[in-house]
Amino acid sequence: KDLNGKVAFVTGGASGIGLGLVRAFLNQGMNVVVADIRDDHLEEATQLLYEHGSHCHFMRLDVADRTAMAAAADEAERVFGKVHILCNNAGVGSHLPMDIATYADWDWTLGVNLGGVINGIVSFLPRLLRHGEGGHIVNTSSMAGLTPLPSWGGIYSTSKFAVRGLSDSLRLTLGPRGIGVTTLCPGLTRSNIRESEKVRPPALASNTADGAPEGSFAHTGMDPQELGEAVVRAIKRNDGYVLAHGENRASVQAEFDEVMSYFSMEPVTDPDRLNAMSGYEQ
Numbered sequence: 670k671d672l673n674g675k676v677a678f679v680t681g682g683a684s685g686i687g688l689g690l691v692r693a694f695l696n697q698g699m700n701v702v703v704a705d706i707r708d709d710h711l712e713e714a715t716q717l718l719y720e721h722g723s724h725c726h727f728m729r730l731d732v733a734d735r736t737a738m739a740a741a742a743d744e745a746e747r748v749f750g751k752v753h754i755l756c757n758n759a760g761v762g763s764h765l766p767m768d769i770a771t772y773a774d775w776d777w778t779l780g781v782n783l784g785g786v787i788n789g790i791v792s793f794l795p796r797l798l799r800h801g802e803g804g805h806i807v808n809t810s811s812m813a814g815l816t817p818l819p820s821w822g823g824i825y826s827t828s829k830f831a832v833r834g835l836s837d838s839l840r841l842t843l844g845p846r847g848i849g850v851t852t853l854c855p856g857l858t859r860s861n862i863r864e865s866e867k868v869r870p871p872a873l874a875s876n877t878a879d880g881a882p883e884g885s886f887a888h889t890g891m892d893p894q895e896l897g898e899a900v901v902r903a904i905k906r907n908d909g910y911v912l913a914h915g916e917n918r919a920s921v922q923a924e925f926d927e928v929m930s931y932f933s934m935e936p937v938t939d940p941d942r943l944n945a946m947s948g949y950e951q
């Protein structure tokens with residue numbers, strides 16, 4: 670796929686992994702909409718990407734706001750004509766122990782991490798299908814969407830498992846229609862995700878204490894632009910996943926092995942049960 674001249678829309682695009690995606694797309698000669706909820710991140714990104722001039726368009730967007738997402742899609746089309754690549758990347762790294770979390774804690778994390786992806790799909794997918802030039806959707810899940818985190822990461826893992834499931838189903842749905850879907854599952858990547866509480870809406874405030882182990886989400890890890898370049902390669906090959914963090918491979922393998930170990934080994938011979946599965950399995 671030649672991405673030159675095509676248009677990408679990246680949520681959470683003004684920081685961390687989103688900014689890495691933006692840079693990688695600009696390297697391909699694309700036009701990019703950088704959408705983010707934080708004004709300071711947008712200002713910094715505007716300066717960092719200054720040299721790209723009119724190839725970048727910046728906008729303030731809360732992905733959890735459905736009306737705003739539809740307006741953002743309108744604005745992107747007004748500025749660049751069409752959107753070809755949608756990156757539902759915005760996410761918050763909440764560390765709210767699931768055993769003591771409030772409804773506000775659940776609603777905030779799921780509203781952004783899962784709701785934001787759904788809102789992106791509902792607003793943009795009909796437009797991607799309508800223009801007929803093909804397209805690609807990249808949804809940012811996480812290693813925490815493959816291997817569950819304990820208590821303090823439980824709400825986050827719930828959201829990221831959901832994004833992975835959504836993406837895999839969407840890939841099956843859209844493959845035959847010329848739209849690729851890739852699930853991005855990063856491991857530790859340099860970003861500002863520790864500051865997520867700053868963007869929690871006051872209406873969803875709660876007193877649940879941050880339960881993350883000290884230093885576990887330090888600003889260390891992979892360079893986001895390296896991850897962005899891996900995503901570009903995955904889009905070109907229409908890969909289902911980007912799993913660029915080899916250091917997490919063994920734990921994912923152990924997780925899948927454990928799930929498989931629970932399968933019944935009893936052979937199924939009942940024709941009713943076998944017939945009932947046809948149409949559901951790939």
Ligand code: NAI
Nearest residue numbers: 681684685686706707731732759760811857858860861862
């Ligand atoms: P980041 O905090 O540097 O970037 C996320 C951006 O999203 C920020 O600029 C923030 O202002 C924006 N944002 C937050 N809520 C928003 C909303 N409601 N609407 C629009 N924008 C919003 O963090 P990072 O790490 O780059 O996060 C990007 C994605 O990567 C997230 O989905 C995160 O869960 C995921 N991820 C990050 C990992 C890491 O190690 N940094 C590992 C695995 C997944």
